[in-house]
């Protein structure tokens with residue numbers, strides 16, 4: 001039987017046409033009409049000026065630098081995220097403060113953030129930036145986050161790497177922060193094979209990021225450099241793939257959401273397995289379909305389920321390991337209880353590709369139902385009564 005992967009690229013058909021255009025024009029490097037088109041189309045979607053970059057990580061790196069993060073500066077981030085949300089803080093010599101998740105969305109807990117900023121304001125030691133992640137495509141609860149950040153004038157960077165197409169109260173995620181980052185990595189909802197996008201409220205921020213992304217070469221014919229730059233620009237060829245992918249974004253979102261809903265409905269009668277919540281404040285992407293497995297009720301642990309899937313050549317994974325538990329971040333300040341730890345211990349991400357066929361999904365669901373020993377025990381006990 002064919003291996004089932006967690007999340008694979010899913011081309012729409014127009015990508016090759018755009019790539020061919022890039023070849024015909026011989027625009028095969030870091031300038032060209034595909035890049036212009038891709039940025040224009042993403043800007044239309046989200047409503048902010050944009051610059052296409054080589055990765056979401058690059059967008060986060062440049063975004064933090066734009067917001068003034070430098071050596072010794074503190075940056076608040078959720079502890080439950082992928083390490084790429086946090087690594088750029090260290091690239092700049094900054095220090096993360098990890099905040100626990102709230103249960104409603106698994107994202108940064110606004111109450112903990114409010115408490116932290118109030119305390120820090122009283123000591124005149126506010127963090128430089130607050131990073132908000134829209135985890136697995138669920139939008140974070142942005143109103144209370146912006147309320148407190150605006151009160152103390154702490155800028156928000158939205159990490160929307162997993163959330164292109166998600167909204168919060170009708171607004172596209174990534175459109176509200178001072179800066180935001182999107183990812184078009186190969187495992188994302190739409191992909192450029194590898195790539196990212198930085199957006200900002202201020203056009204001069206986007207212009208500066210574009211300048212830094214191409215080695216920060218000063219105007220003039222001499223290769224003179226007054227600022228530190230990077231080789232972070234997206235290729236025109238990869239932007240062409242992104243344009244094709246944007247044509248099918250709506251369809252891909254529908255397909256991802258349908259995968260999640262099928263799992264959710266199929267497991268509704270099983271004890272001890274719960275879907276990631278779908279807070280009513282937003283329309284979410286369901287980039288990955290995530291569930292919590294309570295061993296005591298389900299009868300098998302999350303790891304038992306992962307093993308059973310792996311034995312059938314099915315790729316699944318635990319929910320992210322919180323950053324405060326990572327060897328890389330030992331000693332970093334953290335705030336909150338054990339919500340993120342619990343989500344990590346119980347959480348599983350199931351195959352979620354938009355191209356996942358019904359038959360493939362049924363294979364996954366059958367294994368999970370089979371693993372639910374509590375269901376089996378329950379039905380045996382009802383037979384013996």
Ligand SMILES: Cc1ncc(COP(=O)(O)O)c(C=O)c1O
Pocket residue numbers: 054055056057058081082084085133159161162182183184185194195196
């Ligand atoms: C939450 C989050 N932030 C940032 C990134 C980094 O994006 P990229 O892989 O494009 O560098 C990812 C990518 O997986 C992500 O999931």
